[in-house]
Amino acid sequence: MEITSSNEKGxxxxxxxxxSSIAINAAKDVDGVSSFSSKPMDVVGTIKKGSLKVMSPVRITQDGEDMDISIYINLLPNKKIKTVSENVQHNVHEAILNMTGKEVSKVNVIIAGIDFPENGDSNAPLTSEN
Structure with a gap:
C-alpha cells in the first residue's frame, strides 16, 4: 500500500x-513501551505482499482518505495500560500527521504482552528452604 498525493508540481x-517506521519511532518515545510484537499472521496478505510483511508490528489500512494504524506493543512491568496506550495513540497520530501531512483516523494500540526481566527482580519475594 502506498499513500499518493498530487499537485501541479508532481x-x-x-x-x-x-x-510504519514513523509509527514505531513515535511509539518508542513513550514511557512504558518496552518492545514491539509482530502482528498475527495474515495468510492472504503474506501471499500478496511477501513474507517480510509478517514481521512488522504495524498494520496500516486505508479506505479512501481514512487511514487506520494498528500497532502491537509490549509494556514494561508496573505501567498503566491506559496511560501508555493513550500516549502511544497521541504520539503516533501527531508524528504521522507532522511528517506526511496525512490525517490518521484511528490509532489502535494492541498490548501484546508485558516484558518481565529474565534475571530475578530484586523486589521479588525471596524463598528459602529449611
Missing part, C-alpha cells in the same frame, strides 16, 4: 514501510 508517494 506526485508524492509514501510507502507503507515509511509510515
Amino acid at each position: 506526485n508524492l508517494i509514501i510507502n507503507e514501510e515509511a509510515i
Whole structure:
C-alpha cells in the first residue's frame, strides 16, 4: 500500500514501510513501551505482499482518505495500560500527521504482552528452604 498525493508540481508517494517506521519511532518515545510484537499472521496478505510483511508490528489500512494504524506493543512491568496506550495513540497520530501531512483516523494500540526481566527482580519475594 502506498499513500499518493498530487499537485501541479508532481506526485508524492509514501510507502507503507515509511509510515510504519514513523509509527514505531513515535511509539518508542513513550514511557512504558518496552518492545514491539509482530502482528498475527495474515495468510492472504503474506501471499500478496511477501513474507517480510509478517514481521512488522504495524498494520496500516486505508479506505479512501481514512487511514487506520494498528500497532502491537509490549509494556514494561508496573505501567498503566491506559496511560501508555493513550500516549502511544497521541504520539503516533501527531508524528504521522507532522511528517506526511496525512490525517490518521484511528490509532489502535494492541498490548501484546508485558516484558518481565529474565534475571530475578530484586523486589521479588525471596524463598528459602529449611
